[in-house]
Amino acid sequence: MDASSVADQLRVEIASDVDVVQARQHGRELAAGAGFSTGDQTVIAAAISEVARNILMYAKRGEISLGVVANGDQQGVVIVARDQGPGIPDVSRALQDGYSTSGGLGLGLPGARRLMDDFDIASVVGQGTTVTMRKWRRLPS
Amino acid sequence: MDVPILKQGHFLIASIQSALSDADLSQLREKLIERVGRFRARGVIVDVTALDVMDSFAVRTLRDIAHMARLRGAETVIVGIQPEVAFAMVQLGLTLKGISTALDLEEGLAFLNQHTQGRLDEKGERGRIERG
Amino acid sequence: MATRSKEQRESPPAGIPMHTQDTAALLRELVAHLRQNRTELREEWARRITRAQLLTAMTEEEIFAEATSVYDNYVEALETGTFEALQAYARNLSERIIPRGVETHEVLGIVLLLRDVLARSLFGKYQEDFDKLNRILDAYEPAANRIANTVAVGFVQERERIIRQQQEAIRELSTPVLQVRERLLILPIIGVIDPQRARQLTEQLLQAIRTNRAKVVVIDITGVAAMDSNVANHLVQTVEASRLLGATVIVTGLSPEIAQTLVTIGVDLSEMATVGDLQGGIEEAERLLGYKVLPLEELTPKA
Protein backbone atom coordinates (compact mmCIF):
# COMPACT_ATOMS: atom_id res chain seq x y z
CA MET A 1 0.00 0.00 0.00
CA ASP A 2 1.16 3.49 -0.64
CA ALA A 3 1.52 6.33 1.77
CA SER A 4 -1.40 8.41 0.60
CA SER A 5 -4.02 8.79 3.27
CA VAL A 6 -6.97 6.48 3.15
CA ALA A 7 -10.15 7.07 5.01
CA ASP A 8 -11.97 3.78 5.27
CA GLN A 9 -15.48 4.98 5.02
CA LEU A 10 -17.59 2.09 4.04
CA ARG A 11 -17.60 -1.66 4.07
CA VAL A 12 -20.11 -3.69 2.10
CA GLU A 13 -20.50 -7.40 2.67
CA ILE A 14 -20.92 -9.32 -0.55
CA ALA A 15 -22.91 -12.49 -0.09
CA SER A 16 -25.80 -12.23 -2.51
CA ASP A 17 -26.62 -10.53 -5.79
CA VAL A 18 -28.45 -7.63 -4.15
CA ASP A 19 -25.19 -6.79 -2.36
CA VAL A 20 -23.59 -6.18 -5.74
CA VAL A 21 -26.21 -3.53 -6.47
CA GLN A 22 -25.69 -2.08 -2.97
CA ALA A 23 -21.93 -1.89 -3.38
CA ARG A 24 -22.05 -0.02 -6.66
CA GLN A 25 -24.68 2.37 -5.43
CA HIS A 26 -22.53 3.19 -2.39
CA GLY A 27 -19.59 3.62 -4.73
CA ARG A 28 -21.50 6.05 -6.87
CA GLU A 29 -22.54 8.10 -3.85
CA LEU A 30 -19.01 8.17 -2.52
CA ALA A 31 -17.65 9.25 -5.90
CA ALA A 32 -20.30 11.95 -6.15
CA GLY A 33 -19.32 13.19 -2.70
CA ALA A 34 -15.68 13.29 -3.76
CA GLY A 35 -16.64 15.56 -6.64
CA PHE A 36 -16.44 13.13 -9.54
CA SER A 37 -18.53 13.90 -12.64
CA THR A 38 -21.56 11.72 -13.34
CA GLY A 39 -19.55 10.16 -16.14
CA ASP A 40 -16.83 9.13 -13.70
CA GLN A 41 -19.37 8.04 -11.10
CA THR A 42 -20.77 5.63 -13.66
CA VAL A 43 -17.32 4.38 -14.53
CA ILE A 44 -16.53 3.76 -10.86
CA ALA A 45 -19.87 2.04 -10.25
CA ALA A 46 -19.30 -0.24 -13.24
CA ALA A 47 -15.85 -1.25 -11.98
CA ILE A 48 -17.25 -2.01 -8.52
CA SER A 49 -19.98 -4.08 -10.09
CA GLU A 50 -17.43 -6.25 -11.86
CA VAL A 51 -15.23 -7.01 -8.85
CA ALA A 52 -18.24 -7.52 -6.58
CA ARG A 53 -19.72 -9.95 -9.03
CA ASN A 54 -16.47 -11.87 -9.21
CA ILE A 55 -16.47 -12.27 -5.41
CA LEU A 56 -19.97 -13.65 -5.55
CA MET A 57 -19.29 -15.97 -8.44
CA TYR A 58 -15.89 -17.36 -7.51
CA ALA A 59 -15.58 -16.96 -3.74
CA LYS A 60 -19.28 -16.96 -2.76
CA ARG A 61 -18.66 -14.25 -0.21
CA GLY A 62 -16.33 -11.42 0.64
CA GLU A 63 -16.37 -7.70 1.20
CA ILE A 64 -15.79 -4.44 -0.56
CA SER A 65 -14.45 -1.39 1.21
CA LEU A 66 -14.77 2.03 -0.26
CA GLY A 67 -12.84 5.10 0.75
CA VAL A 68 -11.67 8.52 -0.28
CA VAL A 69 -7.94 9.10 -0.76
CA ALA A 70 -5.86 12.20 -1.17
CA ASN A 71 -2.46 12.51 -2.73
CA GLY A 72 -0.96 15.94 -3.22
CA ASP A 73 -3.19 17.90 -5.56
CA GLN A 74 -5.26 14.85 -6.38
CA GLN A 75 -8.26 13.38 -4.71
CA GLY A 76 -9.70 9.99 -5.44
CA VAL A 77 -11.65 6.97 -4.42
CA VAL A 78 -10.13 3.66 -3.49
CA ILE A 79 -11.98 0.39 -3.75
CA VAL A 80 -10.71 -2.79 -2.16
CA ALA A 81 -12.46 -6.08 -2.95
CA ARG A 82 -11.40 -8.89 -0.61
CA ASP A 83 -12.36 -12.55 -0.45
CA GLN A 84 -11.08 -15.79 1.03
CA GLY A 85 -12.05 -17.80 -2.00
CA PRO A 86 -10.07 -20.12 -4.26
CA GLY A 87 -7.68 -17.45 -5.54
CA ILE A 88 -6.53 -16.91 -9.12
CA PRO A 89 -3.76 -19.24 -10.30
CA ASP A 90 -2.65 -17.05 -13.21
CA VAL A 91 -3.40 -13.41 -12.60
CA SER A 92 -1.93 -12.12 -15.85
CA ARG A 93 -4.15 -14.47 -17.80
CA ALA A 94 -7.20 -13.45 -15.79
CA LEU A 95 -6.43 -9.90 -16.87
CA GLN A 96 -6.63 -10.76 -20.56
CA ASP A 97 -9.76 -9.81 -22.49
CA GLY A 98 -11.93 -12.83 -23.02
CA TYR A 99 -10.35 -15.16 -20.48
CA SER A 100 -13.01 -16.79 -18.35
CA THR A 101 -13.24 -20.02 -16.39
CA SER A 102 -16.99 -19.67 -16.02
CA GLY A 103 -18.17 -19.17 -19.57
CA GLY A 104 -18.44 -15.43 -18.99
CA LEU A 105 -17.28 -12.73 -21.34
CA GLY A 106 -13.98 -12.54 -19.53
CA LEU A 107 -14.16 -8.76 -19.50
CA GLY A 108 -14.71 -8.04 -15.81
CA LEU A 109 -11.13 -7.73 -14.61
CA PRO A 110 -9.51 -6.27 -17.74
CA GLY A 111 -12.49 -3.95 -18.14
CA ALA A 112 -12.32 -2.70 -14.56
CA ARG A 113 -8.62 -2.11 -15.07
CA ARG A 114 -9.37 0.07 -18.10
CA LEU A 115 -12.02 1.99 -16.19
CA MET A 116 -9.81 2.82 -13.22
CA ASP A 117 -6.48 4.64 -12.94
CA ASP A 118 -4.70 2.23 -10.60
CA PHE A 119 -5.43 -1.45 -10.53
CA ASP A 120 -3.75 -4.19 -8.56
CA ILE A 121 -4.55 -7.83 -7.85
CA ALA A 122 -3.01 -9.86 -5.05
CA SER A 123 -4.14 -13.45 -5.10
CA VAL A 124 -2.97 -16.64 -3.42
CA VAL A 125 -4.43 -19.95 -4.53
CA GLY A 126 -6.42 -21.48 -1.71
CA GLN A 127 -6.34 -18.30 0.34
CA GLY A 128 -8.14 -15.62 -1.53
CA THR A 129 -8.02 -12.58 -3.72
CA THR A 130 -7.70 -8.85 -3.09
CA VAL A 131 -8.33 -6.36 -5.85
CA THR A 132 -7.33 -2.76 -5.12
CA MET A 133 -8.28 0.00 -7.51
CA ARG A 134 -8.31 3.76 -7.50
CA LYS A 135 -9.60 6.57 -9.61
CA TRP A 136 -8.13 10.06 -9.33
CA ARG A 137 -9.53 13.48 -9.82
CA ARG A 138 -7.32 16.52 -10.21
CA LEU A 139 -8.30 19.16 -7.73
CA PRO A 140 -8.97 22.57 -9.21
CA SER A 141 -5.90 24.70 -8.51
CA MET B 1 -37.89 -5.89 -8.70
CA ASP B 2 -40.36 -7.17 -11.25
CA VAL B 3 -40.03 -5.74 -14.74
CA PRO B 4 -43.38 -5.08 -16.39
CA ILE B 5 -43.75 -6.42 -19.91
CA LEU B 6 -46.23 -4.68 -22.15
CA LYS B 7 -47.70 -6.10 -25.29
CA GLN B 8 -48.19 -3.67 -28.10
CA GLY B 9 -49.36 -5.23 -31.34
CA HIS B 10 -46.72 -7.71 -32.37
CA PHE B 11 -44.16 -6.22 -30.06
CA LEU B 12 -43.24 -6.75 -26.44
CA ILE B 13 -41.89 -3.88 -24.43
CA ALA B 14 -39.98 -4.46 -21.22
CA SER B 15 -39.22 -1.26 -19.38
CA ILE B 16 -36.76 -1.61 -16.58
CA GLN B 17 -37.74 0.74 -13.77
CA SER B 18 -34.77 0.66 -11.42
CA ALA B 19 -31.46 -1.00 -10.69
CA LEU B 20 -31.73 -4.75 -11.15
CA SER B 21 -30.00 -7.57 -9.35
CA ASP B 22 -28.69 -10.53 -11.29
CA ALA B 23 -31.70 -12.58 -10.24
CA ASP B 24 -34.05 -9.87 -11.51
CA LEU B 25 -32.23 -9.82 -14.83
CA SER B 26 -32.35 -13.59 -15.19
CA GLN B 27 -36.02 -13.53 -14.37
CA LEU B 28 -36.63 -10.88 -17.00
CA ARG B 29 -34.87 -13.05 -19.54
CA GLU B 30 -37.05 -16.10 -18.76
CA LYS B 31 -40.23 -14.12 -18.76
CA LEU B 32 -39.50 -12.36 -22.04
CA ILE B 33 -38.57 -15.52 -23.87
CA GLU B 34 -41.67 -17.24 -22.63
CA ARG B 35 -43.87 -14.33 -23.79
CA VAL B 36 -42.21 -14.17 -27.21
CA GLY B 37 -43.27 -17.76 -27.73
CA ARG B 38 -46.73 -17.32 -26.24
CA PHE B 39 -47.65 -14.18 -28.20
CA ARG B 40 -45.65 -14.97 -31.33
CA ALA B 41 -44.10 -11.56 -30.95
CA ARG B 42 -42.20 -10.09 -33.89
CA GLY B 43 -40.22 -7.65 -31.92
CA VAL B 44 -38.87 -7.08 -28.41
CA ILE B 45 -37.87 -3.74 -26.95
CA VAL B 46 -35.91 -3.61 -23.74
CA ASP B 47 -35.92 -0.09 -22.33
CA VAL B 48 -32.89 0.41 -20.09
CA THR B 49 -33.27 4.18 -19.57
CA ALA B 50 -33.43 3.66 -15.80
CA LEU B 51 -30.22 1.62 -15.61
CA ASP B 52 -27.35 3.73 -14.32
CA VAL B 53 -24.78 0.99 -14.80
CA MET B 54 -24.44 -1.86 -17.24
CA ASP B 55 -21.88 -4.45 -16.36
CA SER B 56 -20.79 -7.68 -18.00
CA PHE B 57 -23.64 -9.67 -16.51
CA ALA B 58 -26.31 -7.25 -17.69
CA VAL B 59 -24.84 -7.20 -21.18
CA ARG B 60 -24.61 -10.96 -21.26
CA THR B 61 -28.26 -11.22 -20.27
CA LEU B 62 -29.35 -8.74 -22.94
CA ARG B 63 -27.34 -10.68 -25.47
CA ASP B 64 -29.01 -13.92 -24.41
CA ILE B 65 -32.42 -12.30 -24.72
CA ALA B 66 -31.65 -11.08 -28.25
CA HIS B 67 -30.34 -14.47 -29.37
CA MET B 68 -33.12 -16.51 -27.87
CA ALA B 69 -35.78 -14.13 -29.17
CA ARG B 70 -34.28 -14.33 -32.63
CA LEU B 71 -34.47 -18.12 -32.52
CA ARG B 72 -38.18 -17.66 -31.86
CA GLY B 73 -38.57 -15.21 -34.72
CA ALA B 74 -38.42 -11.89 -32.91
CA GLU B 75 -36.05 -9.00 -33.41
CA THR B 76 -34.70 -7.28 -30.27
CA VAL B 77 -33.85 -3.60 -29.82
CA ILE B 78 -32.20 -2.18 -26.73
CA VAL B 79 -33.29 1.42 -26.16
CA GLY B 80 -32.42 4.20 -23.74
CA ILE B 81 -28.77 3.56 -22.94
CA GLN B 82 -27.55 6.74 -21.26
CA PRO B 83 -24.46 8.54 -22.61
CA GLU B 84 -22.39 7.93 -19.44
CA VAL B 85 -23.45 4.32 -19.32
CA ALA B 86 -22.43 3.85 -22.95
CA PHE B 87 -19.09 5.48 -22.24
CA ALA B 88 -18.37 3.14 -19.33
CA MET B 89 -19.59 0.13 -21.31
CA VAL B 90 -17.20 0.62 -24.20
CA GLN B 91 -14.30 1.04 -21.81
CA LEU B 92 -15.25 -2.20 -20.16
CA GLY B 93 -15.25 -3.72 -23.64
CA LEU B 94 -18.99 -4.33 -23.73
CA THR B 95 -20.36 -3.43 -27.13
CA LEU B 96 -23.60 -5.36 -27.76
CA LYS B 97 -22.27 -6.55 -31.10
CA GLY B 98 -24.99 -7.87 -33.37
CA ILE B 99 -27.82 -6.39 -31.31
CA SER B 100 -29.82 -3.41 -32.52
CA THR B 101 -29.92 -0.26 -30.43
CA ALA B 102 -32.05 2.86 -30.60
CA LEU B 103 -32.18 6.16 -28.75
CA ASP B 104 -35.50 5.65 -26.99
CA LEU B 105 -38.79 3.83 -27.07
CA GLU B 106 -40.14 5.86 -29.95
CA GLU B 107 -37.08 5.17 -32.08
CA GLY B 108 -37.13 1.54 -31.09
CA LEU B 109 -40.73 1.17 -32.27
CA ALA B 110 -39.92 2.94 -35.53
CA PHE B 111 -37.00 0.59 -36.02
CA LEU B 112 -39.08 -2.51 -35.40
CA ASN B 113 -41.87 -1.29 -37.66
CA GLN B 114 -39.37 -0.86 -40.43
CA HIS B 115 -37.47 -4.08 -39.88
CA THR B 116 -40.22 -6.53 -39.13
CA GLN B 117 -42.56 -5.37 -41.89
CA GLY B 118 -40.34 -6.85 -44.59
CA ARG B 119 -40.14 -10.12 -42.79
CA LEU B 120 -43.90 -10.46 -42.55
CA ASP B 121 -44.22 -9.80 -46.24
CA GLU B 122 -41.61 -12.41 -47.05
CA LYS B 123 -43.54 -15.00 -45.16
CA GLY B 124 -46.65 -13.96 -46.97
CA GLU B 125 -48.47 -13.17 -43.77
CA ARG B 126 -51.22 -10.63 -43.92
CA GLY B 127 -52.34 -8.47 -41.12
CA ARG B 128 -51.45 -4.99 -40.10
CA ILE B 129 -48.81 -4.13 -37.61
CA GLU B 130 -50.26 -1.78 -35.11
CA ARG B 131 -48.28 1.34 -34.65
CA GLY B 132 -47.50 3.82 -31.88
CA MET C 1 -5.78 37.72 -6.80
CA ALA C 2 -5.27 36.32 -3.39
CA THR C 3 -3.79 33.10 -4.68
CA ARG C 4 -0.67 34.72 -5.94
CA SER C 5 0.08 37.25 -3.26
CA LYS C 6 2.77 35.03 -1.79
CA GLU C 7 5.15 35.28 -4.72
CA GLN C 8 7.73 37.88 -5.29
CA ARG C 9 8.55 39.47 -2.05
CA GLU C 10 11.48 40.91 -3.90
CA SER C 11 14.67 41.72 -2.16
CA PRO C 12 16.31 44.88 -3.41
CA PRO C 13 18.44 44.32 -6.50
CA ALA C 14 22.08 43.81 -5.67
CA GLY C 15 24.23 46.89 -5.75
CA ILE C 16 21.49 49.34 -4.92
CA PRO C 17 21.70 50.63 -1.40
CA MET C 18 18.12 50.84 -0.26
CA HIS C 19 17.29 53.34 2.36
CA THR C 20 20.61 54.16 3.76
CA GLN C 21 20.19 57.06 6.11
CA ASP C 22 21.00 59.58 3.44
CA THR C 23 18.82 57.92 0.80
CA ALA C 24 15.97 57.63 3.27
CA ALA C 25 16.10 61.29 4.03
CA LEU C 26 16.22 62.20 0.37
CA LEU C 27 13.31 59.92 -0.45
CA ARG C 28 11.31 61.50 2.36
CA GLU C 29 11.93 64.87 0.87
CA LEU C 30 10.96 63.57 -2.54
CA VAL C 31 7.76 62.04 -1.22
CA ALA C 32 6.83 65.29 0.44
CA HIS C 33 7.34 67.06 -2.86
CA LEU C 34 5.17 64.55 -4.71
CA ARG C 35 2.41 64.87 -2.12
CA GLN C 36 2.46 68.61 -2.31
CA ASN C 37 2.17 68.70 -6.06
CA ARG C 38 -0.17 65.77 -6.35
CA THR C 39 -2.92 67.50 -8.32
CA GLU C 40 -0.67 69.21 -10.78
CA LEU C 41 1.58 66.21 -11.42
CA ARG C 42 -1.33 63.83 -11.86
CA GLU C 43 -2.90 66.14 -14.39
CA GLU C 44 0.33 66.56 -16.25
CA TRP C 45 0.80 62.80 -16.38
CA ALA C 46 -2.73 62.15 -17.61
CA ARG C 47 -2.25 64.83 -20.30
CA ARG C 48 0.95 63.22 -21.49
CA ILE C 49 -0.69 59.80 -21.60
CA THR C 50 -3.41 61.14 -23.87
CA ARG C 51 -0.95 63.04 -26.02
CA ALA C 52 1.24 59.97 -26.47
CA GLN C 53 -1.91 58.14 -27.58
CA LEU C 54 -1.56 55.50 -24.91
CA LEU C 55 -4.55 53.73 -23.36
CA THR C 56 -6.70 54.75 -26.31
CA ALA C 57 -9.21 52.12 -25.28
CA MET C 58 -10.04 54.17 -22.19
CA THR C 59 -11.88 57.47 -21.72
CA GLU C 60 -10.10 60.50 -20.31
CA GLU C 61 -11.97 60.21 -17.01
CA GLU C 62 -10.95 56.60 -16.70
CA ILE C 63 -7.35 57.45 -17.45
CA PHE C 64 -7.38 60.17 -14.82
CA ALA C 65 -8.94 57.90 -12.22
CA GLU C 66 -6.39 55.16 -12.84
CA ALA C 67 -3.57 57.68 -12.98
CA THR C 68 -4.59 58.89 -9.54
CA SER C 69 -4.53 55.42 -8.07
CA VAL C 70 -1.23 54.54 -9.67
CA TYR C 71 0.21 57.84 -8.53
CA ASP C 72 -0.80 57.30 -4.91
CA ASN C 73 0.44 53.74 -4.90
CA TYR C 74 3.63 54.93 -6.51
CA VAL C 75 4.27 57.52 -3.85
CA GLU C 76 3.47 55.02 -1.14
CA ALA C 77 5.95 52.54 -2.61
CA LEU C 78 8.61 55.24 -2.61
CA GLU C 79 7.82 56.08 0.98
CA THR C 80 7.64 52.63 2.47
CA GLY C 81 10.01 50.79 0.17
CA THR C 82 7.51 47.94 -0.01
CA PHE C 83 5.86 46.98 -3.22
CA GLU C 84 3.05 44.61 -2.27
CA ALA C 85 0.27 47.18 -2.49
CA LEU C 86 1.51 48.46 -5.81
CA GLN C 87 1.90 44.96 -7.13
CA ALA C 88 -1.62 44.02 -6.09
CA TYR C 89 -2.93 47.17 -7.67
CA ALA C 90 -0.99 46.50 -10.89
CA ARG C 91 -2.55 43.05 -11.13
CA ASN C 92 -5.99 44.37 -10.44
CA LEU C 93 -5.53 47.12 -13.02
CA SER C 94 -4.25 44.62 -15.57
CA GLU C 95 -7.17 42.36 -14.99
CA ARG C 96 -9.51 45.24 -15.78
CA ILE C 97 -7.74 46.69 -18.78
CA ILE C 98 -6.45 43.58 -20.56
CA PRO C 99 -9.90 42.52 -21.74
CA ARG C 100 -10.23 45.98 -23.26
CA GLY C 101 -7.24 45.41 -25.47
CA VAL C 102 -4.58 47.39 -23.63
CA GLU C 103 -1.13 46.25 -24.73
CA THR C 104 2.05 45.66 -22.77
CA HIS C 105 3.90 48.56 -24.44
CA GLU C 106 1.14 50.94 -23.35
CA VAL C 107 1.47 49.96 -19.72
CA LEU C 108 5.24 50.25 -19.83
CA GLY C 109 4.79 53.53 -21.68
CA ILE C 110 2.62 55.14 -19.01
CA VAL C 111 4.90 54.08 -16.17
CA LEU C 112 7.91 55.48 -17.98
CA LEU C 113 5.97 58.66 -18.65
CA LEU C 114 5.29 59.04 -14.94
CA ARG C 115 8.96 58.61 -14.21
CA ASP C 116 9.66 61.29 -16.74
CA VAL C 117 7.01 63.68 -15.41
CA LEU C 118 8.34 63.31 -11.88
CA ALA C 119 11.95 63.69 -12.93
CA ARG C 120 11.12 66.92 -14.79
CA SER C 121 9.39 68.29 -11.76
CA LEU C 122 12.48 67.48 -9.71
CA PHE C 123 14.62 69.33 -12.23
CA GLY C 124 12.33 72.31 -11.80
CA LYS C 125 12.48 72.22 -8.04
CA TYR C 126 16.20 71.69 -7.62
CA GLN C 127 17.58 73.50 -10.62
CA GLU C 128 19.43 75.88 -8.28
CA ASP C 129 21.08 73.13 -6.29
CA PHE C 130 22.66 70.83 -8.85
CA ASP C 131 24.39 68.66 -6.26
CA LYS C 132 21.18 68.03 -4.35
CA LEU C 133 19.37 67.31 -7.60
CA ASN C 134 21.93 64.65 -8.41
CA ARG C 135 21.62 63.02 -5.02
CA ILE C 136 17.85 63.06 -5.18
CA LEU C 137 17.90 61.54 -8.64
CA ASP C 138 20.34 58.89 -7.43
CA ALA C 139 17.91 57.96 -4.69
CA TYR C 140 14.93 58.15 -6.97
CA GLU C 141 16.20 56.25 -10.03
CA PRO C 142 16.50 52.74 -8.59
CA ALA C 143 13.18 53.00 -6.81
CA ALA C 144 11.49 54.30 -9.94
CA ASN C 145 12.99 51.49 -11.98
CA ARG C 146 11.74 48.93 -9.56
CA ILE C 147 8.30 50.43 -9.63
CA ALA C 148 8.25 50.35 -13.44
CA ASN C 149 9.43 46.78 -13.30
CA THR C 150 6.84 45.73 -10.76
CA VAL C 151 3.98 47.18 -12.74
CA ALA C 152 5.19 45.76 -16.05
CA VAL C 153 5.84 42.29 -14.65
CA GLY C 154 2.44 42.28 -12.98
CA PHE C 155 0.85 43.18 -16.25
CA VAL C 156 2.70 40.58 -18.28
CA GLN C 157 1.92 37.84 -15.78
CA GLU C 158 -1.72 38.73 -15.73
CA ARG C 159 -1.77 38.80 -19.49
CA GLU C 160 -0.22 35.36 -19.69
CA ARG C 161 -2.74 34.03 -17.23
CA ILE C 162 -5.61 35.43 -19.29
CA ILE C 163 -4.15 34.05 -22.50
CA ARG C 164 -3.86 30.62 -20.90
CA GLN C 165 -7.46 30.83 -19.82
CA GLN C 166 -8.56 31.85 -23.28
CA GLN C 167 -6.63 29.02 -24.86
CA GLU C 168 -8.37 26.62 -22.55
CA ALA C 169 -11.72 28.06 -23.58
CA ILE C 170 -10.85 27.98 -27.27
CA ARG C 171 -9.76 24.40 -26.87
CA GLU C 172 -13.14 23.53 -25.54
CA LEU C 173 -14.86 25.39 -28.33
CA SER C 174 -12.53 24.24 -31.04
CA THR C 175 -14.39 21.06 -31.72
CA PRO C 176 -18.01 21.92 -31.87
CA VAL C 177 -20.54 19.30 -32.60
CA LEU C 178 -22.44 20.69 -35.55
CA GLN C 179 -25.94 19.79 -36.53
CA VAL C 180 -26.11 20.14 -40.30
CA ARG C 181 -29.61 18.87 -40.65
CA GLU C 182 -32.14 17.10 -38.56
CA ARG C 183 -30.70 13.96 -37.01
CA LEU C 184 -27.28 14.46 -38.58
CA LEU C 185 -24.29 15.65 -36.56
CA ILE C 186 -20.81 16.48 -37.77
CA LEU C 187 -17.79 16.41 -35.51
CA PRO C 188 -14.80 17.92 -37.27
CA ILE C 189 -11.71 17.18 -35.22
CA ILE C 190 -8.79 19.50 -35.75
CA GLY C 191 -5.34 19.56 -34.27
CA VAL C 192 -3.62 17.42 -31.75
CA ILE C 193 -5.72 15.04 -29.72
CA ASP C 194 -4.44 13.86 -26.38
CA PRO C 195 -6.33 11.34 -24.27
CA GLN C 196 -7.90 14.08 -22.15
CA ARG C 197 -9.26 15.92 -25.15
CA ALA C 198 -10.36 12.69 -26.78
CA ARG C 199 -12.39 11.91 -23.72
CA GLN C 200 -13.91 15.35 -23.66
CA LEU C 201 -14.87 14.99 -27.31
CA THR C 202 -16.55 11.68 -26.71
CA GLU C 203 -18.58 12.99 -23.81
CA GLN C 204 -19.64 16.04 -25.82
CA LEU C 205 -20.63 13.93 -28.78
CA LEU C 206 -22.62 11.42 -26.76
CA GLN C 207 -24.56 14.19 -25.05
CA ALA C 208 -25.18 15.87 -28.40
CA ILE C 209 -26.49 12.65 -29.89
CA ARG C 210 -29.01 12.47 -27.11
CA THR C 211 -30.13 16.10 -27.15
CA ASN C 212 -30.33 16.32 -30.93
CA ARG C 213 -31.75 12.84 -31.33
CA ALA C 214 -29.10 12.22 -33.94
CA LYS C 215 -29.18 9.06 -36.01
CA VAL C 216 -26.02 9.57 -38.01
CA VAL C 217 -22.74 11.18 -36.99
CA VAL C 218 -19.92 12.06 -39.34
CA ILE C 219 -16.57 12.31 -37.56
CA ASP C 220 -14.13 14.08 -39.83
CA ILE C 221 -10.49 13.60 -38.90
CA THR C 222 -8.95 15.24 -41.98
CA GLY C 223 -7.48 17.85 -39.66
CA VAL C 224 -5.80 15.35 -37.38
CA ALA C 225 -2.14 15.01 -38.19
CA ALA C 226 -1.26 12.00 -36.13
CA MET C 227 -2.88 9.61 -33.74
CA ASP C 228 -1.18 7.29 -31.32
CA SER C 229 -2.71 3.96 -30.48
CA ASN C 230 -4.21 5.35 -27.30
CA VAL C 231 -6.20 7.98 -29.12
CA ALA C 232 -7.04 5.59 -31.95
CA ASN C 233 -8.52 3.29 -29.34
CA HIS C 234 -10.55 6.16 -28.08
CA LEU C 235 -11.89 6.86 -31.55
CA VAL C 236 -13.04 3.27 -31.80
CA GLN C 237 -14.71 3.52 -28.40
CA THR C 238 -16.47 6.69 -29.48
CA VAL C 239 -17.84 4.94 -32.56
CA GLU C 240 -19.06 2.04 -30.44
CA ALA C 241 -20.57 4.20 -27.71
CA SER C 242 -22.45 6.24 -30.32
CA ARG C 243 -23.90 3.05 -31.69
CA LEU C 244 -25.08 2.09 -28.22
CA LEU C 245 -27.14 5.27 -28.28
CA GLY C 246 -28.59 4.22 -31.61
CA ALA C 247 -26.49 6.42 -33.89
CA THR C 248 -24.38 5.30 -36.82
CA VAL C 249 -20.93 6.82 -37.14
CA ILE C 250 -19.17 7.50 -40.42
CA VAL C 251 -15.50 8.37 -40.18
CA THR C 252 -14.08 10.56 -42.93
CA GLY C 253 -10.66 11.90 -43.79
CA LEU C 254 -8.76 8.89 -42.51
CA SER C 255 -5.13 9.30 -43.58
CA PRO C 256 -3.19 6.17 -44.56
CA GLU C 257 -1.04 6.60 -41.43
CA ILE C 258 -4.02 6.70 -39.10
CA ALA C 259 -5.65 3.81 -40.95
CA GLN C 260 -2.46 1.86 -40.34
CA THR C 261 -2.53 2.73 -36.63
CA LEU C 262 -6.11 1.51 -36.39
CA VAL C 263 -5.21 -1.78 -38.07
CA THR C 264 -2.25 -2.17 -35.74
CA ILE C 265 -4.42 -1.93 -32.64
CA GLY C 266 -6.68 -4.57 -34.09
CA VAL C 267 -9.52 -2.56 -35.55
CA ASP C 268 -11.33 -4.26 -38.38
CA LEU C 269 -11.65 -1.36 -40.81
CA SER C 270 -14.30 -3.20 -42.77
CA GLU C 271 -16.53 -2.95 -39.71
CA MET C 272 -16.05 0.76 -39.38
CA ALA C 273 -17.91 2.93 -41.86
CA THR C 274 -15.25 5.07 -43.50
CA VAL C 275 -15.69 7.43 -46.42
CA GLY C 276 -12.89 9.32 -48.17
CA ASP C 277 -13.85 12.91 -47.52
CA LEU C 278 -16.33 14.95 -45.53
CA GLN C 279 -18.55 15.68 -48.54
CA GLY C 280 -18.80 12.00 -49.36
CA GLY C 281 -19.47 11.28 -45.70
CA ILE C 282 -22.37 13.70 -45.58
CA GLU C 283 -23.85 12.23 -48.74
CA GLU C 284 -23.59 8.76 -47.27
CA ALA C 285 -25.20 10.02 -44.07
CA GLU C 286 -28.09 11.54 -45.98
CA ARG C 287 -28.57 8.30 -47.83
CA LEU C 288 -28.75 6.49 -44.50
CA LEU C 289 -31.27 9.00 -43.26
CA GLY C 290 -33.39 8.34 -46.29
CA TYR C 291 -32.74 11.57 -48.12
CA LYS C 292 -32.22 11.15 -51.81
CA VAL C 293 -29.02 12.73 -52.99
CA LEU C 294 -29.52 13.77 -56.56
CA PRO C 295 -26.78 14.62 -58.98
CA LEU C 296 -26.94 18.29 -59.90
CA GLU C 297 -28.29 17.84 -63.43
CA GLU C 298 -31.29 15.92 -62.15
CA LEU C 299 -32.28 18.84 -59.95
CA THR C 300 -32.86 21.11 -62.93
CA PRO C 301 -36.13 20.28 -64.66
CA LYS C 302 -35.63 18.67 -68.02
CA ALA C 303 -36.77 20.77 -70.97
Ligand SMILES: Nc1ncnc2c1ncn2[C@@H]1O[C@H](COP(=O)(O)OP(=O)(O)OP(=O)(O)O)[C@@H](O)[C@H]1O
Ligand atom coordinates in the same frame (compact mmCIF):
# COMPACT_ATOMS: atom_id res chain seq x y z
N1 LIG D 1 -12.37 -13.11 -6.81
C1 LIG D 1 -11.96 -14.12 -7.61
N2 LIG D 1 -11.62 -15.32 -7.08
C2 LIG D 1 -11.22 -16.33 -7.88
N3 LIG D 1 -11.10 -16.23 -9.22
C3 LIG D 1 -11.41 -15.07 -9.81
C4 LIG D 1 -11.86 -13.96 -9.04
N4 LIG D 1 -12.08 -12.93 -9.89
C5 LIG D 1 -11.80 -13.38 -11.13
N5 LIG D 1 -11.39 -14.66 -11.09
C6 LIG D 1 -10.92 -15.47 -12.23
O1 LIG D 1 -10.52 -14.59 -13.28
C7 LIG D 1 -11.26 -14.87 -14.47
C8 LIG D 1 -11.50 -13.59 -15.22
O2 LIG D 1 -12.39 -12.75 -14.49
P1 LIG D 1 -13.27 -11.70 -15.27
O3 LIG D 1 -14.11 -10.99 -14.31
O4 LIG D 1 -12.36 -10.90 -16.13
O5 LIG D 1 -14.15 -12.58 -16.26
P2 LIG D 1 -15.40 -13.48 -15.91
O6 LIG D 1 -15.86 -13.22 -14.54
O7 LIG D 1 -15.03 -14.89 -16.23
O8 LIG D 1 -16.46 -12.98 -16.95
P3 LIG D 1 -17.25 -11.59 -16.92
O9 LIG D 1 -16.76 -10.84 -15.74
O10 LIG D 1 -16.91 -10.92 -18.20
O11 LIG D 1 -18.68 -11.95 -16.82
C9 LIG D 1 -12.52 -15.55 -14.01
O12 LIG D 1 -13.07 -16.38 -15.01
C10 LIG D 1 -12.02 -16.34 -12.81
O13 LIG D 1 -11.41 -17.54 -13.21
Ligand SMILES: [Mg+2]
Ligand atom coordinates in the same frame (compact mmCIF):
# COMPACT_ATOMS: atom_id res chain seq x y z
MG1 LIG E 1 -16.22 -11.28 -13.83
